[in-house]
Amino acid sequence: MPSARPPALPGDPxxxxxxxxxxxxxxxxxxxxxxxxxxxxxxxxxxRAHAKTHKSADIARIQMRDGGACGVCCQKVxxxxxxxxxxxxxxxxxxxxxxxxRAEALARLAERAxxxxxxxxxxxxxxxxxxxxxxxxxxxxxxxxxxxxxxxGVAPGAAAVPLARAIAAAPGLIFGGLQxxxxxxxxxxxxxxxxxxxxxxxxxxRDTLKALHAEGFxxxxxxxxxxxxxxxxxxxxxxxxxxxxxxxxxxxxxDRIEEIGGGRPGGMENALFILTEVxxxxxxxxAVCDAGLKAMSLDSGLPRLDAEGLSYLVASDEHGEIADPDxxxxxxxxxxxxxxxxxxxxxxxxxxVAVRGDTVEAIWPVTARxxxx
Numbered sequence: 001m002p003s004a005r006p007p008a009l010p011g012d013p014x015x016x017x018x019x020x021x022x023x024x025x026x027x028x029x030x031x032x033x034x035x036x037x038x039x040x041x042x043x044x045x046x047x048r049a050h051a052k053t054h055k056s057a058d059i060a061r062i063q064m065r066d067g068g069a070c071g072v073c074c075q076k077v078x079x080x081x082x083x084x085x086x087x088x089x090x091x092x093x094x095x096x097x098x099x100x101x102r103a104e105a106l107a108r109l110a111e112r113a114x115x116x117x118x119x120x121x122x123x124x125x126x127x128x129x130x131x132x133x134x135x136x137x138x139x140x141x142x143x144x145x146x147x148x149x150x151x152x153g154v155a156p157g158a159a160a161v162p163l164a165r166a167i168a169a170a171p172g173l174i175f176g177g178l179q180x181x182x183x184x185x186x187x188x189x190x191x192x193x194x195x196x197x198x199x200x201x202x203x204x205x206r207d208t209l210k211a212l213h214a215e216g217f218x219x220x221x222x223x224x225x226x227x228x229x230x231x232x233x234x235x236x237x238x239x240x241x242x243x244x245x246x247x248x249x250x251x252x253x254x255d256r257i258e259e260i261g262g263g264r265p266g267g268m269e270n271a272l273f274i275l276t277e278v279x280x281x282x283x284x285x286x287a288v289c290d291a292g293l294k295a296m297s298l299d300s301g302l303p304r305l306d307a308e309g310l311s312y313l314v315a316s317d318e319h320g321e322i323a324d325p326d327x328x329x330x331x332x333x334x335x336x337x338x339x340x341x342x343x344x345x346x347x348x349x350x351x352x353v354a355v356r357g358d359t360v361e362a363i364w365p366v367t368a369r370x371x372x373x
Contacts, residue, residue: 006350006351006353006363007019007021007351007353008021008353008360008363009360009363010360010361010362010363011359011360012359012360013358013359013360014275014334014355014358014359014360015334015358016360017275017353017360019275019276019277019290019291019334020274020275020276020277020289020290020291020295021274021275021349021351021353022272022273022274022275022345022346022348022349022351022352022353023272023273023274023275023336023352023353023354023355024249024271024272024273024352024353024354024355024364025270025271025272025273025355025356026271026354026355026356026361026362027356028269028270028271029248029249029271029354030066031269031271032247032248032249032250032268032269032271033062033063033066033067033248034067035247035267035268036049036067036068036244036247036248036268037066037067037068039230039231039234040068040242041068043234045234045239045240045241045242046070046240046241046242047063047067047068047069047070047241047242047244048069048070048071048072048073048092048223048241048242048243049063049064049067049069049071049072049073049243049244049245049248050072050073050075050094050226050243050244050245051072051073051074051079051083051088051091051245051368052073052074052075052076052079052245052343053245053246053248053249053342053343053346054245054248054249054346054352054366055079055082055346055347055366055367055368055369055371056352056364056365056366056367056368057082057083057086057087057088057365057367058352058362058364058365058367059248059352059364060072060083060088061087061088063248064088064090070090070241071088071089071090071091071092071114072088072090072091072092073091073092073093073094073243073245074091074092074093074094074368075093075094075095076093076095076371076372076373077093077097077102077105077106077373078368078371078372078373079093079368079371080093080106080109080115081105081109081371082367082368082371083367083368084109084112084113086367088113089112089113089114090113090114091109091113091114091115091116092115092116092117092118092140092142092223093106093115093116093117093118094118094179094181094223094243095117095118095152096117096118096119096120096121096124096144096152097117097124097127098124098127099127100127100130100131102373103127103128103130103131104131104134104135106128106131106139107128107131107132107134107135107137107139107172108135108137110132110135110137110138110139111135111137114140115139115140116139116140116141116142116176116221117139117140117141117142118141118142118143118144118152118179119141119142119143119144119163119167120143120144120152120153120154120163121163122162122163122166125141125163125166125167125170125173126166128141128170128172128173129166129170129171129172129173131172132170132171132172132173133171133172136172137172138172138173138174139172139173139174140173140174140176140221141167141173141174141175141176142176142177142178142179142221142223143160143163143164143167143175143177143178143179144178144179144180144181145159145160145178145179145180145204145205145208146204147180147181147182147200147201147202147204147205147224148182148184148185148197148200148201148204149181149182149183149184149185150184151183153179156203156204156205156207156208157207157208157210157211158211160178160208160211160212161211161212161215161217164212164215164217165215168217175217176219176220176221177219177220177221177222177223178205178208178209178212178219178221178222178223179223179224180201180204180205180208180222180223180224180238180239181223181224181225181226181243182197182198182201182224182229182233183226184197185197185198185201185226185228185229185232185233186226186227186228186229187228187253187257187300188228189256189257194228194229194232195232198229198232198233198236199236201224201233202233202236202237202238205222205224205238205239206238209222209238221240221241222238222239222240222241223239223241223242223243224238224239224241224242224243225239225242225243225244226243226244226245226246227244227245227246227247227250227254227268228246228254228257230242230244230247245343246342246343247268248271249270249271249272249342249346250268250269250270250271250272250338250342251270251272251300251338251339251340251341251342251345252300252301252302252303252304252338252339252340252341253300253301253340253341254268255270255304255338256301270338272338272339272342272345272346273336273337273338273339274291274295274296274303274336274337274339274345275334275335275336275353276289276290276291276295276320276334276335276336276337277289277290277332277333277334277335278322278329278330278331278332278333278334278335279319279331280331281324281327281329281330281331284327285323285324285325285327286313286321286322286323286324287310287321287322287324287329287333288319288320288321288322289319289320289322289335290318290319290320291303291315291320291337292315292316292317292318292319292320293315293316293317294317294318294348295320295345295348296315296337296339296340296345296348297339297340297341297343297344297345297348298315298340298341299340299341299344300340300341301340302314302315302340303337303338303339303340304337304338304340305322305335305336305337305338306336306338307335309324309325309326309328310322310323310324310328310329310335311323312337320337322335346366346369347366347369347370349366349369350365350366350369351363351364351365351366352364352365352366
């Protein structure tokens with residue numbers, strides 16, 4: 001659970017925020033929310049925003065209230081538990097689960113919220129069916145199909161049919177459709193390669209839908225499409241429920257894809273930053289800030305520093321080294337870093353500090369921080 005002491009309070013000036021802190025630029029955040037809402041309205045598709053990005057009940061409510069989302073996705077059972085406890089009532093666990101304990105937890109959640117989950121095995125169907133029978137609840141269950149990521153999901157085509165039959169035969173389970181998310185597509189920088197991968201994913205989805213329809217199964221939900229692929233996937237006509245997550249924040253990795261030629265998804269802006277403070281300038285040509293490895297994920301590369309002549313060089317546990325060849329920086333100077341990968345960075349913090357201009361407007365707890373089960 002979030003710690004009792006946030007790094008600032010509403011009404012504080014930005015200069016009073018204790019660093020390092022995770023800040024959300026509300027003007028950019030709200031613009032991203034509005035852009036995605038307009039896209040789903042114009043396309044006639046549903047948006048089930050992915051809460052694994054932010055893990056925040058406050059942000060989930062904004063996405064559902066203002067952003068056109070019909071609900072949210074989670075990736076772990078414990079994320080769903082935390083969000084339901086905080087009042088979010090429509091959640092898809094867009095992942096497989098294993099074991100009786102997790103199945104029982106989802107069945108209990110279904111007493112208070114609309115809950116869905118994915119399967120790619122008959123064993124998974126059986127565990128869910130036993131749990132819903134025990135609690136006299138219902139779960140919507142999607143069959144995940146491998147549309148190119150090579151990670152989870154049954155093979156495209158007829159392999160989905162036995163799972164659909166098993167779900168439909170279980171009294172507490174509702175066959176909800178397909179999960180057809182191509183995760184690796186999100187970060188293919190080359191436009192031609194990205195388009196080819198999207199077409200292959202759409203064909204795999206089409207083949208599976210055809211096999212299911214031949215056996216009398218309709219798919220109310222065909223979920224997929226992330227921040228890096230939603231325009232491509234939507235144009236190919238197979239998914240009807242988008243599962244975008246990073247669009248609200250963006251990060252340096254998506255920006256690098258834009259520079260290479262993949263294009264920034266939907267014109268979204270950077271809204272998430274790590275606010276850091278210079279703690280030392282003892283070494284000429286270098287400044288050291290207080291945002292290191294414990295303040296950000298580096299799996300997608302170093303953070304970007306949008307200041308001419310400055311660049312983030314290397315991170316250690318508590319320090320970030322910044323190239324400052326002209327010795328412009330001084331102790332106490334504040335900088336904004338764009339993290340390389342927003343999702344795992346958010347999981348490192350207890351709170352978001354939502355700012356507008358020079359003022360802290362809100363504090364949002366990272367409700368499901370550390371929920372990995």
